[in-house]
Amino acid sequence: MPSDPVISRRGASLLGIAGILLIAATLRLPVGALSPLADQISVDIPLSAAALGVLGMMPPIGFALSGLIAPLVARRVGLETTLLLAVVIMILGHVARALAGGYLVLVLGSFIVLLGAGFGNVLMPSAVKRFAPHALGPMTAAYAMIMAVGSAVPPTLAVPLAEEIDWRFSLGSWAILVTAALVPWVLLAVRGARRRARDRAADPDAAILEPDPHRFATLARSRTVWGITIPFTISSISAYVTFALLPVILQDVAGVTATEAGSLLAVFAITGLPLAFLAPVLTARLRTPTVILAASMALFLVGYGGLLLAPQPLVLLWVVLIGLGQVTFPMCLTLMSLRTRSSQSAASVSGFVQTIGYAVAAIAPLALGALHELTGSWAPSLTILIVLAALTIVAMPMLAARGIVEDEVRARAR
Template identity: 40%
Template sequence: MTTNARRPVLAGRVLAFVGIILVAANLRTAVGALSPIVGRISTDLALSPVIVGLLGSMPPVCFALFGILTPALVRRSRLEVVLIAALLAIFAGHLLRGLAADVLVLVLGSAITFAGLGLGNVLLPPVVKKYFPDRIALLTTIYVTMLSVSTLIPPLVAVPVADAASWRISLAMWAGLSVIALIPWLALLARDRRSPAAPTLEAANSDVVGTLWRSPLAISLAVVFGLSSLNAYAMFAWLPSLVRDTVGVSDTTAGVLLSIYAFMGIPAGLLIPILAVRMRNVALLIYVAIGCLVAGYAGLLLAPTSAPVLWVVLSGLGTLLFPLALVLINLRSRSHVGAIALSSFAQSVGYVIGAMGPLVVGLTHDATGGWTVPLIVLIGVAFVGVFAGAVVSRDRMIEDGA
């Protein structure tokens, strides 16, 4: 673990601080803004169930694909330039979605937006490593919390804005937030334009990327990230249906339970990065997350009506794996260059794993006609994290070939 001399948080870093917060505020808006108003969009654009399903599966697929491409883009330019390009893609995608006259433009706009989000997901950890190597826990806490807020707000305001204006305004208005996020990064780039070029990925560490597939550390961190994504995507897709069938609640109550599940990411984001930096054995946090997942799913399986809120809260606490994986990207790399490679690998593989969550749960539910087998599968998958936790707890760096 690197030891960096601490200095005042904002000393010479105000633009980067504000920029990180604003980028994080953009990274989930497109995901939650569409689904609450998809019925209204379908009325105008005649969306088929296949297209609706495609739009729902695009985020993890685009996150994985463009996460893989991020190191190659950073090789050819500065990290900040790629981040600006990501924000421009988010801006263009939001506008295209709002202006869509047909299904093709809606899908294209969504793909462009999610491509920008995929780049931003990978770039935030190395940006923190570059500008705040002495405040990794604090900055990770702030931006993970902002990611949670970015997840919660769009579904809440999508319908009211669509009622007051139109679904087009409800989708396109988020382009304004990406424009605001551009300001500090453009200013930072202008300020540093005469500085020596940042080292490229090859110049700084040419062999890191090629060895990641053989690195137990990189694979284990990808598994931790993948477990977080798989469970989150599975629950966001199926929790309302699951509790309606097993607990017997109304659609409204099912939505409230899903909101409770989503809310649990906020306390996890506030506490986990700070704990991870201070703990000698971060595997304990992974084991706590696994315990919460298993207890929550077991409760929904064995006694769903006895304490459904408790089971949902426990399942939601399993999302602490997400902020833990993000902070470990920086704790297990020596520089922002190593962090770029590790972030790209862990998040790309992790989102591929995550995309399987809704599919596996849906297929097993359809095959069995119930929720017993899907919940047993989720419980079994959670235990994979035990082996990953043992590896990522070692205080080694990705540049060491760990």
């Protein structure tokens, strides 16, 4: 990248790193900020169980749509401008939710803020690839760790803020934190707008994945892309099913109280913190991530198998093992950067993987919940989760070959 008269290359890298960390702190805020306030919101906006269910589906739906849209927008206006747009969209969504006078506006505001967060999710591997190309593992670890911490903050503070002031202030206050991420991305967007044409000319690999109606079909030719997509999807299903259904499952199969089930869900969430730091660094150092995939599969199999066959007295162990099985999520984020040659390609791969992963994860809790209603037992649902975990083995040979996405796409095109 040639020198810039206003911001040097080193200055741009530092701004980019700061921007990545700041935006990472905002990406999970919309997910956990609303549900703890359901009782307070219901006083002004009636929320039935079905209404809450629709709101609960917004995160994976918003993230899946972002996977389709964000890479195309980034191609049109540049990575930096698109991430700036993501921050602005999140601010507008937080404010819209806080000012909502009715249910439809609450849903619309939730969709807007989650769409912005989804843009950030999709483009973070691309941003790491561009601004920290020589520290992909540590940088991915840093932002994944911050995202994990960010997911725990709203559930902790949302109710106290609502009780101290009101639920509208609690929902809207997160817009203030998101605003802090504006500064670096405004500066970088101005710089990127001046130099986007030269960046494209200097990045010949980007042309392989030019956006067109066949973009997904093009990426689907890559074994590596599917090797990332499969464990990402399994991890996403596990995460959304756990947050939506685990407390009920534990009360039914293990006989724990509602309070104990909530504490066990918190244990599941906390387990992800060290994984968010360790997995990217380990992925970057290993020749292939086969060991991580095998470990994840074994952890899921034992964890879900334990809940199915012997839920008591080791219920805490089973929950911890399921939480540790989520190690493939930060692994996949790292591979999106490691197994591509350009930031543009990383964005396209991230979009492909997250669209499929979150689209499937969106319907998984509903499907498994309906299966329970139909059968009167959680055994079929837990069996399905065990089978899905076993499918991780399919991804192992795909990623063991150490393929690069652009090379695979080019070879298949020939």
